[in-house]
Amino acid sequence: MTHVDDHSPLKDKVFKRSLFLFLFLLFLLAVLILISLGSGHLSLTPADIWLTLTGSGTGAQELLLYQFRLPRIILAVLVGIGMASAGAIFQGVTQNGLADPGIIGIHSGSGFFVVLFLYLVSLSQDQPPVWANIGLPFVAFAGGTTAALLIYVLAWKEGITPVRLVLVGIGINAGFSAALLLIQLRMSESDFNRAIIWLSGSIWNASWATVLRLIPWILIFLPLALYKARILSVMQLGEEMAVGLGTAVEKERVKLLIIAVALSAASVSVAGGIAFVGLVAPHLARRLVGGKFQRMIPVSAMIGAILIVLSDSIARTVLAPSEIPVGLIVSVIGAPYFIYLLITIKE
Amino acid sequence: MKKLVLSTLSLTLFLAACNGNEEETVNEPADEGVEEGVTEEDGEETAETESRVLTDGLGNDVEIPENPEAIIASYLEDYLLALDVIPAAQWSISDGEGVQFYLQDELSDVPTIPYDLPYEAVMEFEPDFIMIRDQLEQDMVDQYNLIAPTYVLNASPTDWRETMREIGTVLDHEEAAETVIDEYDTRAEETASLVEEQADGESAAAIWMIDTSLFVVHPERSSGAVLYGDAGFEIPSVVDQLSDDADWAAVSLEELAEMEVDHLFLISDDEESSLTEDRLWQNIPAVQNDAVYTFDSQSAWLYYGPIANEQVLGFIEDSIQ
Numbered sequence: 001m002t003h004v005d006d007h008s009p010l011k012d013k014v015f016k017r018s019l020f021l022f023l024f025l026l027f028l029l030a031v032l033i034l035i036s037l038g039s040g041h042l043s044l045t046p047a048d049i050w051l052t053l054t055g056s057g058t059g060a061q062e063l064l065l066y067q068f069r070l071p072r073i074i075l076a077v078l079v080g081i082g083m084a085s086a087g088a089i090f091q092g093v094t095q096n097g098l099a100d101p102g103i104i105g106i107h108s109g110s111g112f113f114v115v116l117f118l119y120l121v122s123l124s125q126d127q128p129p130v131w132a133n134i135g136l137p138f139v140a141f142a143g144g145t146t147a148a149l150l151i152y153v154l155a156w157k158e159g160i161t162p163v164r165l166v167l168v169g170i171g172i173n174a175g176f177s178a179a180l181l182l183i184q185l186r187m188s189e190s191d192f193n194r195a196i197i198w199l200s201g202s203i204w205n206a207s208w209a210t211v212l213r214l215i216p217w218i219l220i221f222l223p224l225a226l227y228k229a230r231i232l233s234v235m236q237l238g239e240e241m242a243v244g245l246g247t248a249v250e251k252e253r254v255k256l257l258i259i260a261v262a263l264s265a266a267s268v269s270v271a272g273g274i275a276f277v278g279l280v281a282p283h284l285a286r287r288l289v290g291g292k293f294q295r296m297i298p299v300s301a302m303i304g305a306i307l308i309v310l311s312d313s314i315a316r317t318v319l320a321p322s323e324i325p326v327g328l329i330v331s332v333i334g335a336p337y338f339i340y341l342l343i344t345i346k347e
Numbered sequence: 348m349k350k351l352v353l354s355t356l357s358l359t360l361f362l363a364a365c366n367g368n369e370e371e372t373v374n375e376p377a378d379e380g381v382e383e384g385v386t387e388e389d390g391e392e393t394a395e396t397e398s399r400v401l402t403d404g405l406g407n408d409v410e411i412p413e414n415p416e417a418i419i420a421s422y423l424e425d426y427l428l429a430l431d432v433i434p435a436a437q438w439s440i441s442d443g444e445g446v447q448f449y450l451q452d453e454l455s456d457v458p459t460i461p462y463d464l465p466y467e468a469v470m471e472f473e474p475d476f477i478m479i480r481d482q483l484e485q486d487m488v489d490q491y492n493l494i495a496p497t498y499v500l501n502a503s504p505t506d507w508r509e510t511m512r513e514i515g516t517v518l519d520h521e522e523a524a525e526t527v528i529d530e531y532d533t534r535a536e537e538t539a540s541l542v543e544e545q546a547d548g549e550s551a552a553a554i555w556m557i558d559t560s561l562f563v564v565h566p567e568r569s570s571g572a573v574l575y576g577d578a579g580f581e582i583p584s585v586v587d588q589l590s591d592d593a594d595w596a597a598v599s600l601e602e603l604a605e606m607e608v609d610h611l612f613l614i615s616d617d618e619e620s621s622l623t624e625d626r627l628w629q630n631i632p633a634v635q636n637d638a639v640y641t642f643d644s645q646s647a648w649l650y651y652g653p654i655a656n657e658q659v660l661g662f663i664e665d666s667i668q
Contacts, residue, residue, distance in 0.1 A: 041467040060470065067493050068466045133486060188592075194484075197463075204465060205487050321468035322442055322461040 018295040025302035036073050036313040041320040072206035076308040078214050082267035084304020085225050087278020088297050089260035092232040094165045101264040102275035104169025108176035109147025110140035110268040115195050136269040144265035201274035201327015210270045217266035225259050229293035274327040276334025277304050404499040415476035425652025426514045428453050429527045435472045436460035448645035505568045507651050527653050535577035538660045542578050545667045551580035551610035562595035569594050570648045573659045583608050600627050611639045614648045640666040
């Protein structure tokens, strides 16, 4: 942990180190994206990719690259950014390192609303209207907000202690998961299967349309998150200290939660419930650049993006031509880390 | 058993061959709901401009290519083969391990594609036409459309005749599709008269046994439609009550015993099951009269389509004779 005084000469050094790290991660992500563009059931050599990118590839290569792989990779990057930064904010607000929107019920709240919405739409008419898909992030946001509100209300006891918040969140998660199952059992077989695949976290059906649905949410709420990062850092000093420093803690907490819910819900609406990203990425980021959220959020967003792009490349190559839901791969990577955290965290 | 399968298959092949001949002579422009078909005389040049447009199950207007050569119609292979059309790839699960075994005489050379049709797997076959049964999201159909024109069926998955006709229309083999249905119906009448002769007024049930779980076929679906609707067996009252919205409904051994069924078509992969030792099982009339006929779960009983049904008719005939 580096608690560096803002006027200290060390500041520049730490800043430079964080910037360097951020740029390194960006470079790593770029390399991964290039590898990911070339990997999949149909092989593309780096030369093919270069030719296609410079406009002299075959029609099939262009189709594969521009319409199938590129939107999918961009979606992976966006989802990674959304979920990781949401996780960072949640952990900051709750001051609990294990608070992940996937764990405390924000994902399942969003998922419940989305599946309920899809179910109701499928009941009322045969063909889902075009607006249904554009509405999905909003529905997910409503679900995530509902979950967050429920947690907040239930955990309220003359203010909210971080531990209560997380415990109540786990309860809410269980509740929404059960409700979700209830709807799924009422669905037709094909809808049920689709819901299962979607819920386990999947971006294989990515298209530019899905990218366009998600991108406004990231573009609006990520800058807001970065803007609020300083307040989040102040809140880490403890509630009394933060109030003493002139922070309206309760108000800021609500704002930060709204931002985090928006980021995670929009990601969930296109990719389903990918757990552990919101947990692992902020943790690694904290280890790398310390607990200051101004530095930690960008780095954790980068790590989130890298994690999902990497997992998705694995998801579509390891059993090609069949695909594995990306959420499962992330879990395979994330679950051991979660257990490691549980073992090493001392009360 | 093997002989039976072979003879059924050869019959199917024979029928398919008949259809093939029919096709060549037919080729008239289709009219129902079809925007001006293109006749042979018009030749290649006009074919591109005057292609047919049909409205599919998602409400999209799909431009149907003229004489598509590489068709992907996963899990609709039965219907395609009945029209003498060989698809570019065939449905499979478990990384190509699981296929529709009852069609393998004709599909053995056709490469497999995963059942959920990943985009890249579809691209690999460079299809010029894609036909899909499941109601997919519009987003996904849009993506498939980038690869090839994609048509989502209107017909109900539980109505094979409707499906056959629609696929016939889409592929411009309307009359061939009618012929497939007519010939099937003629064939079914033979079976029905045999059933009338051998087992008049007797009841039957198709039971799918997985370990110790039992499932009974819906009386109007899959092989149930063949058993009762075509072959003319009586429907046990319990079967009627059980059927809701599943092709195969779970049934308890007690309920099965209650059916007092005269003929039992048992679909099971296990040589022996603890169920058959049960007193309740032993008291089923079909068991006592030695009228239990066992088939493996890869046989046509669990499927839909003219070829599957034809095979089931053959199974029924062979069983009661």
